[in-house]
Amino acid sequence: MWTSAGMGRAVASENDVIMRPRIRPVSPLPGVLYVHGAEADAGGALTWMRIASRARLINAIADAGYTMLSCDLGGVATWGNDTAISRITAAKNYLLTLQDVAAGKIVLVGQSMGGQNAMVWAAANPTLVDCIIAAIPVVNIQDVRNRVYQTSVDAAYSGGYSDATYGAAHSPYVIAGNGGLNGIPMQLWYGDSDTTCLPQYTQDMATRASAVELHQLSGGHAEATVAQIDPAVVLNYIAALP
Secondary structure, eight states: OEEEEEESSSSTTOEEEEEEOSSOOSSOBOOEEEEOOSOSSSSSTTGGGGOHHHHHHHHHHHHTTOOEEEEOTTOSOOTTOHHHHHHHHHHHHHHTTSTTBOSSOEEEEEETHHHHHHHHHHHHOGGGEEEEEEESOOOOHHHHHHHTOHHHHHHTSTTOOOIIIIIHHHOHHHHHHTTTTTTOOEEEEEETTOSSSOHHHHHHHHHHSSSEEEEEESSSSSHHHHTTOOHHHHHHHHHHOO
């Protein structure tokens, strides 16, 4: 895989990284957008490059022939808000202009908050999504807000977050319960002892949405848990989709 880091190519004043396979595919493949989580550093587009567990999966996807894009997407604590949705749209538009990227639907790969952002965007744009691959995803934002990240989540929404006000468009758990994620293929990887994103809510997604494949990992909300994801299982899932 080779990378090209820049600024403002997808979204003005935002970092972006393009990841390309070493060998070009015979024909264009779906573009892959990496959707970062709530990070400790500014931006988010570059974070995966410093974390071995994430780089392993991203390298494997690119080496399989897929062109990938990572962007700041509005910052490190958007929590599925309107800014995240609009920036993912801009990133998708740019991704589709890149060499060897097929026209049409894209693949979304997200971690933690990035899983939430991917699902929220997919619900708003179901015809543009090939599939979602989500690692330790934030599924029930109300629960995460109440127990762990109240200040950060509330700052992302005018007047603070609540399911009653924002859930129907911004919480994957609520959206799925209303049928808004039906038909969108999703492969969800979760930790069996995750105390940030409780396993029960990710498990519930298998009955709240119609096309969910669940994979349980050993561990909590940590990079060590993400490191257990088998890239071959991810790649087979993406390749098997019509």
